[in-house]
Amino acid sequence: MTTFTDPPAESFKLSMLVYDTRYRSITFQILALVAVLLLFGWLTMNTAQNLNDLGKEPSFGFLGESAGYDINQRLIDYSSQSTHLRAAFVGLLNTLLVAAMGCATATVIGVIVGVLRLSGNWLVARLMTVYVEIFRNVPVLMWIVLCMAILIEAMPAPSAFRGDNPDATMKLFDTIAITNRGVYIPEPLFSRSLGNLHIGTAFDISINLLAILFVLGVSLWIARDITRRANAKQEATGLRPRTWHTRLAVIVLPTAILLAFLGFHLGYPELKGFNFAGGTYMRNSLIALWLALSLYTAAFIAEIVRAGILAISTGQTEAAAALGLRGNRIMSLVVLPQAMRVIIPPLISQYLNLTKNSSLAIAVGYMDITGTLMGITLNQTGRELETVLLGMLVYLTISLIISGVMNWYNNRVKLVER
Amino acid sequence: MADTHAETVLFVRDTMLPQKEPPLSTVGPLGWARGNLFSGWLNSIITIVAFLFVVNLIAHLLPWFISGTWNANSLTDCRDMMAAAGREQGGACWGVIRERWPQLMFGFYPSELYWRPVLVLVLLFVALAPILFADRTPTKMLGFTMLFPFIGAWLLWGGTIWNPITALLGFVIGYFVFTFLSRVVNAGISLFLAAIAAFVWWSVLSGYVVSGLSAIAPLAIHSVQSREFGGFLLSITIGVTAIMFSLPIGILLALGRRSDLPLVKALCVGFIEFIRGVPLITLLFVASTLLNIFLPPGTNFDIILRVMIMTTLFASAYMAEVVRGGLAALGKGQYEGADSLGLDYWQAQRLIVMPQALKISIPGIVSTFIGVFKDTTLVSIISMFDPLGLANAIRADANWNGIYWELFIFIGAVFFIFCFSMSRYSMYLERKLQTGHR
Amino acid sequence: MSDTAFDTTPVIAPSALKVSDEVAIEISNMNKWYGSFHVLRDIDLTVHRGERIVIAGPSGSGKSTMIRCINRLEEHQSGKIIVDGTELTSDLKNIDKIRSEVGMCFQHFNLFPHLTILENCTLAPIWVRKTPKKEAVETAMHFLEKVKIPDQANKYPGQLSGGQQQRVAIARSLCMKPRIMLFDEPTSALDPEMIKEVLDTMIELAQEGMTMICVTHEMGFARQVANRVIFMDQGQIVEQNEPEEFFNNPRSERTKLFLSQILGH
Numbered sequence A: 001m002t003t004f005t006d007p008p009a010e011s012f013k014l015s016m017l018v019y020d021t022r023y024r025s026i027t028f029q030i031l032a033l034v035a036v037l038l039l040f041g042w043l044t045m046n047t048a049q050n051l052n053d054l055g056k057e058p059s060f061g062f063l064g065e066s067a068g069y070d071i072n073q074r075l076i077d078y079s080s081q082s083t084h085l086r087a088a089f090v091g092l093l094n095t096l097l098v099a100a101m102g103c104a105t106a107t108v109i110g111v112i113v114g115v116l117r118l119s120g121n122w123l124v125a126r127l128m129t130v131y132v133e134i135f136r137n138v139p140v141l142m143w144i145v146l147c148m149a150i151l152i153e154a155m156p157a158p159s160a161f162r163g164d165n166p167d168a169t170m171k172l173f174d175t176i177a178i179t180n181r182g183v184y185i186p187e188p189l190f191s192r193s194l195g196n197l198h199i200g201t202a203f204d205i206s207i208n209l210l211a212i213l214f215v216l217g218v219s220l221w222i223a224r225d226i227t228r229r230a231n232a233k234q235e236a237t238g239l240r241p242r243t244w245h246t247r248l249a250v251i252v253l254p255t256a257i258l259l260a261f262l263g264f265h266l267g268y269p270e271l272k273g274f275n276f277a278g279g280t281y282m283r284n285s286l287i288a289l290w291l292a293l294s295l296y297t298a299a300f301i302a303e304i305v306r307a308g309i310l311a312i313s314t315g316q317t318e319a320a321a322a323l324g325l326r327g328n329r330i331m332s333l334v335v336l337p338q339a340m341r342v343i344i345p346p347l348i349s350q351y352l353n354l355t356k357n358s359s360l361a362i363a364v365g366y367m368d369i370t371g372t373l374m375g376i377t378l379n380q381t382g383r384e385l386e387t388v389l390l391g392m393l394v395y396l397t398i399s400l401i402i403s404g405v406m407n408w409y410n411n412r413v414k415l416v417e418r
Numbered sequence B: 001m002a003d004t005h006a007e008t009v010l011f012v013r014d015t016m017l018p019q020k021e022p023p024l025s026t027v028g029p030l031g032w033a034r035g036n037l038f039s040g041w042l043n044s045i046i047t048i049v050a051f052l053f054v055v056n057l058i059a060h061l062l063p064w065f066i067s068g069t070w071n072a073n074s075l076t077d078c079r080d081m082m083a084a085a086g087r088e089q090g091g092a093c094w095g096v097i098r099e100r101w102p103q104l105m106f107g108f109y110p111s112e113l114y115w116r117p118v119l120v121l122v123l124l125f126v127a128l129a130p131i132l133f134a135d136r137t138p139t140k141m142l143g144f145t146m147l148f149p150f151i152g153a154w155l156l157w158g159g160t161i162w163n164p165i166t167a168l169l170g171f172v173i174g175y176f177v178f179t180f181l182s183r184v185v186n187a188g189i190s191l192f193l194a195a196i197a198a199f200v201w202w203s204v205l206s207g208y209v210v211s212g213l214s215a216i217a218p219l220a221i222h223s224v225q226s227r228e229f230g231g232f233l234l235s236i237t238i239g240v241t242a243i244m245f246s247l248p249i250g251i252l253l254a255l256g257r258r259s260d261l262p263l264v265k266a267l268c269v270g271f272i273e274f275i276r277g278v279p280l281i282t283l284l285f286v287a288s289t290l291l292n293i294f295l296p297p298g299t300n301f302d303i304i305l306r307v308m309i310m311t312t313l314f315a316s317a318y319m320a321e322v323v324r325g326g327l328a329a330l331g332k333g334q335y336e337g338a339d340s341l342g343l344d345y346w347q348a349q350r351l352i353v354m355p356q357a358l359k360i361s362i363p364g365i366v367s368t369f370i371g372v373f374k375d376t377t378l379v380s381i382i383s384m385f386d387p388l389g390l391a392n393a394i395r396a397d398a399n400w401n402g403i404y405w406e407l408f409i410f411i412g413a414v415f416f417i418f419c420f421s422m423s424r425y426s427m428y429l430e431r432k433l434q435t436g437h438r
Numbered sequence C: 001m002s003d004t005a006f007d008t009t010p011v012i013a014p015s016a017l018k019v020s021d022e023v024a025i026e027i028s029n030m031n032k033w034y035g036s037f038h039v040l041r042d043i044d045l046t047v048h049r050g051e052r053i054v055i056a057g058p059s060g061s062g063k064s065t066m067i068r069c070i071n072r073l074e075e076h077q078s079g080k081i082i083v084d085g086t087e088l089t090s091d092l093k094n095i096d097k098i099r100s101e102v103g104m105c106f107q108h109f110n111l112f113p114h115l116t117i118l119e120n121c122t123l124a125p126i127w128v129r130k131t132p133k134k135e136a137v138e139t140a141m142h143f144l145e146k147v148k149i150p151d152q153a154n155k156y157p158g159q160l161s162g163g164q165q166q167r168v169a170i171a172r173s174l175c176m177k178p179r180i181m182l183f184d185e186p187t188s189a190l191d192p193e194m195i196k197e198v199l200d201t202m203i204e205l206a207q208e209g210m211t212m213i214c215v216t217h218e219m220g221f222a223r224q225v226a227n228r229v230i231f232m233d234q235g236q237i238v239e240q241n242e243p244e245e246f247f248n249n250p251r252s253e254r255t256k257l258f259l260s261q262i263l264g265h
């Protein structure tokens, strides 16, 4: 027999649903659930009714139909006979292309500007502050449209490059042509092709490219191994061998040899008739979007970098200096590892913002996923619901992947505190 | 030994040394320049290059700016004027701003009614005063701040005065239901029921009341259609609405996200992450094409209103994350302290938690505001005529075909003034709150 | 003040630990300005090898600034500082040499929060002294044992108490085998109990004959360990003397006032 008795069985009262902590939370949640279900039910009913009235059954069949429109800037084969799905995919690749280019340049500019804002040189610091304030206080859409306007209105027409005494000349030793129709840059060409790899019937990938990537990957791996060995040597003897030249050679040489074997050369743009031919053609829309997104995001990144460096107290630098460490070692061993923890999370969310802002491509006619799927495909098929939802889903996936990476990083570098 | 050592050690200063001037090279303008501009040869080179850059920029921009083409009526007109004045390098054609600035400001709003938006703007500042300068304005003015949305909306859209009054009545009803019920049941439930009461009033009853009252007393001003809104009027209307409503909604979402109730939490997380995961433009597509599909057949409400709703939801999700950051910065002690005093959940939030959390989040809140205001330009993509939409229209006009710098400089400058002053204000507020609490 | 926490009899008889004639630090006629503010005025100070000097003085009198000048965390504008026969100039080689000879402990420890205790201690030996890692670890463990926290070696600074952190900071400096140690109020951010831990470590160090310059208000420590006390005010050295004489028979008015405030009688 136990000495404890069960608590006296209470009779259940209705008021306990609200006042008893045991039931209270369940009551509220059920209320909330009911409210949400009602809302969703109502929305779905309306949608079904409306679509029925319009005679549009929700279906994604249109994705398999031929698109019937052209996309002028693309990374993979596409023609107007291709399907809407492929058009969307071309758009997605274009989104990723401009996002990747933008993130890279924004980071470079942002880091430089952020560091210079902390420079001891008053004039330089002030100039950088002006840059940051101007760019982040004006809408990004205006920067995009402005860049586009400058490219179209202020750049010379291809015809200006003609004649014996042309009004415009190509830049950088005659390799780059900047015109009001777009920018022509040298294109990489191979005189020897290893053929193409077919993935299903949809995509072809050049084996040349794969080979280069493979060799580069192996080189990088070897280079890392060299660093590891240098670390081991330092641990054993205290002396760190100089490795940067061997590392550089390991990374550059094999790739260079492979490129030479494949007959790598650059195809330069050339004036043919009324326009340029040859070279890689980057449309104005891509350039404008890329420039504007990079400059705009760089202003935010500069602030992040600056805050990150300022977050490391002077005590840290002083302690390192008092131990006899030199400037660049203080930076690489003490300041940067700590600053990175502060910088990387907001930096990644700037990348996310840049990717989302790339949807403004539609304002300058760059065919990203918004321009293809939620633009022309929507207009041609009249499938607003399906296209917009699908587009949102794509962006949502990209965002979730990026924030997943961020969470992983945050957990990895969390400072141990008690 | 020790003694002799002590004698060598002893030292007493009989006269204190006065402050001396530092060596000349380290003070004054010269010292400042040496320290900040010319310390080391690399720094000196950089300074010179930067200085030349600035001088060059000014030398080019200044003549361009003061081109004296204020009265030109078209781009060709302007070029003729500059050619006549013998200006070779060309210059700005500010004529476009002179001709189009009413449009850039008000869009297609009837010009004889311009006083209404201007009055609203003035009233907006009056309404903001008790919030911006809380310590220097009487608290009674908060009453006006509460009324402002109704007055503002009525002045902007016009129509019968009974519309804003019945809308306001909805809140009054909600308030009375809330105060009455909260004596009987818990605050959360009474808030919920009050919201239902107000909702019933707005959606079912108010329509009859308005038509009845207008028949009796037709008090109305000239009504303006939403499609006539444009320019900065449109940006500010959308921006201010989104800013005004996103803060309370954001706070509720943030509280929901930290709630102990898994379902509430999941709903809030889902909503916030969804909105933050998609670009605003897709939400505007929803506003312009999908919202009508989601609502009962036949409802067709105003495009500005639809855009406002979407922008508000968008801003709320970001606001929620900012507020959540502030909440996370508060220690557990604050909650425990509130509990120990016997405050219930809503009291604890209102009296203890929120005042502190919001204070911490001021920089984030203001930068969300700035972001929202800048993002209002996206409506130009769904063919509304905000300043950027108008700029496109003006550039397509035969008279001004080929003009862009002047327009974008003007638009950019207006945005810059708004956003920059907001960010400075937040810094001022941060400093003030910091020193006020030491 | 916490001089009650201590038995104030000198633990090091002046004769037991002979101060050599070799000069460790020589500061002559040193001046420093912050902008137009004259922080250090005509400082003259000679420190012999094996000396243990305590610097006291009111807040803002320039104590920290002075010892920070010794390893060039601050730059002086006129006068000479010679450490171990090397003059401090803007020559980086000299600065490096002096910094690896001179260890320093800060008021707020300044441990590197992203490195473990052991990594904190081996960082400089590995990268500055080019010691093999194994050896660096052995040295680090030796000094961690000496400050009595070898078992914390793999924790992070954030997980240690203040007193433990300061002892790690001392061990970290010792790992560089410095010939001179500078302490800038090493105990003023600590609780009384932790103060004792840290002072014990410092006393032990003194007994081994380390040249030490110590800014502190721990008068018990000064009596027990120092062989010279320096009193600073308004950026200048006002009085210096042997600890017994300094405390029992202060000569200048300024010193008397300061002592009466700090000792509370």
Ligand SMILES: Nc1ncnc2c1ncn2[C@@H]1O[C@H](COP(=O)(O)OP(=O)(O)OP(=O)(O)O)[C@@H](O)[C@H]1O
Pocket (backbone or CB within 6 Å): C034, C037, C039, C057, C058, C059, C060, C061, C062, C063, C064, C065, C066
């Ligand atoms: N970076 C700086 N810029 C300008 N003035 C400074 C700076 N650092 C210190 N000072 C000033 O120099 C004077 C001496 O400062 P210092 O830190 O050396 O004082 P201290 O004697 O160590 O005082 P405490 O006992 O409070 O630590 C103070 O008046 C201080 O305000």
Ligand SMILES: [Mg+2]
Pocket (backbone or CB within 6 Å): C063, C064, C065, C184, C185
């Ligand atoms: Mg000090």
